[in-house]
Amino acid sequence: MLEARDIHFAYRPEAPILSGVSLALAPGELIGLSGASGGGKSTLGRIMAGYLHPGRGSVTSGESMSGWSPVQYLHQSSIFAVDPRWRIGRIVEEGWQPDEATRQALGISRAWYDRYPHEISGGELQRVTLLRALSPQTRYLIADEITAMLDPITQADIWRLLLARCEAGLGILAISHDAPLLARVATRTVTMQSGKLL
Amino acid sequence: MSEAIDIPAVMLRSTGLNNRAWTLLAALTGALVIASVAMAAVLLGGFGIDADFTTRLAPPSLSRWFGTDQLGHDMLARTIHGLNVSLWVGLIAATISVLIATLLALFATTCGRWADALVSFLIDAAMGLPHLVLLILISFALGGGTAAVIIAVAVTHWPRLTRILRAEILQLRHADFIIVSRRMGKSWAYIGYHHFLPHLWPQLLVGLVLLFPHAILHEAALTFIGFGLEPSKPAIGVLLSDSMRYLMAGKWWLGLFPGLCLLMLVLCFDAIGNGLRLLADPRQEQL
Secondary structure, three states: OEEEEEEEEEEEOOEEEEEEEEEEEOOOOEEEEEEOOOOOHHHHHHHHOOOOOOOEEEEEOOOOOOOOOOEEEEOOOHHHHOOOOOOHHHHHOOOOOOOHHHHHHOOOOHHHHHOOHHHOOHHHHHHHHHHHHOOOOOOEEEEEOOOOOOOHHHHHHHHHHHHHHHHOOOEEEEEOOOHHHHHHHOOEEEEEEOOEEO | OOOOOOOOOOOOOOOOOOHHHHHHHHHHHHHHHHHHHHHHHHHHOOOOOOOOHHHOOOOOOOOOOOOEOOOOOEHHHHHHHHHHHHHHHHHHHHHHHHHHHHHHHHHHHHOHHHHHHHHHHHHHHHHHOOHHHHHHHHHHHOOOOHHHHHHHHHOOOOHHHHHHHHHHHHHHHOOHHHHHHHHOOOOHHHHHHHHHHHHHHHHHHHHHHHHHHHHHHHHHHHHHOOOOOOOOOOOHHHHHHHHHHHHOOOOOHHHHHHHHHHHHHHHHHHHHHHHHHHHHOHHHOOO
16 A cells, blocks of 8 residues: 655745645555646655655555665656666666567557657657556556647557556556546546645 | 748758768867877977077978077977977866866765855855966966976866766756666666766766866966966977067067967867767757
8 A cells, every 4th residue: 555644745835735635545546636737736646656755744655665666656747757868778678677568568669769768759758658667566656647648549558558557456646637537547536726635 | 812932941051061060070170180289299309399590580481381489499390399288288187177076076966065065165266266366376386387387277177167067966866867767776876877977977078178278278378477387398388478579570470370379279179079069968969
């Protein structure tokens, strides 16, 4: 269980982003997190993935924190999540050796492996970061708007794969503006408004 | 009524070379010129250093391209010797400067807030002082000579590069792809080598090459006003200050050619620096 308890967070003390948020993500569960822009969705995602430290409250994943982290985060702008001086092949294989089936299911071509991140499209890069995160050691995935910039067919392919992984025990927190999408894929949906879960 | 709107295609340069190729060609030419100066100085040996009183103050001619000075030295040979001295002084001083900059930047970014504040203060203090005054003071305090010039140039040229490196390291440390690497279980040693270094070495290399012209010009300036290299050394600064006495008598070649050659050397380093910057960044490949 990935559990965030009573999270408070603020970049500046006078403007709190999160005030007392608690959320628990079980293995095999797909929680959809929606809400207006600037409501703190991404901040909550980054805190649960360990990218940011909460001002108050705690995040526990029930597993040891050394080595590959059981919680992986997918940035909504994947260009920030890859080293601009690395080629795609090296990026994909930095953490683990992805299997061919997953690579093909995500529509990732080997021809991209020689290119730099700025030489493939945003949607292609988004899939590359997804493949990189889908190691068997990943127990929970925080997916921040990962299909917003993809065409409908690729979107469907990716969600089909993620739902299959979910059935196999992967816990997913899907952050999105797209309420119909979340309604279709999520086990349950929560809405965030000005730093609180409704 | 319809009229086709004609949008003219962008005219491509007819040489078939793009900006990138031009920059790299310039860098290569610069490197060749610098290498041939160093080689020529070795090949010349004592020529241009030993006096020859039979041909004093001869103007430029086909046999003596740059003319001769008051002691009958061939000015072309003397200029090449001078440039060679400048190269060595520049190389040593610039390398020491880059080392200082690297150590200070690492210190500022890894040893906590007080270290960062201290280094920032040092940068501001060093950049706030007039460069040349500091150079003269240090060189004078150390008693002049080659070692004094090298130390003076080395300890005054680190602030700019330190500032660049510090900013780059700070930016990288908070970059998402570094956190991603951490979350994939990579050690700081791995991240330092595989993520930080590829971003930092181009800065270091370009910084080193672009420090060269500064070091060379300041060495010449120090020597010109008499606080630098020994007057017996065939340095460009010495040649220029010697030429002052004869310029009024119409011996223009004594100052013009060494000055032009110094300018050429500096431009060569500039071209190499630009070429390296282009080569080092994959995002610049299409430019």
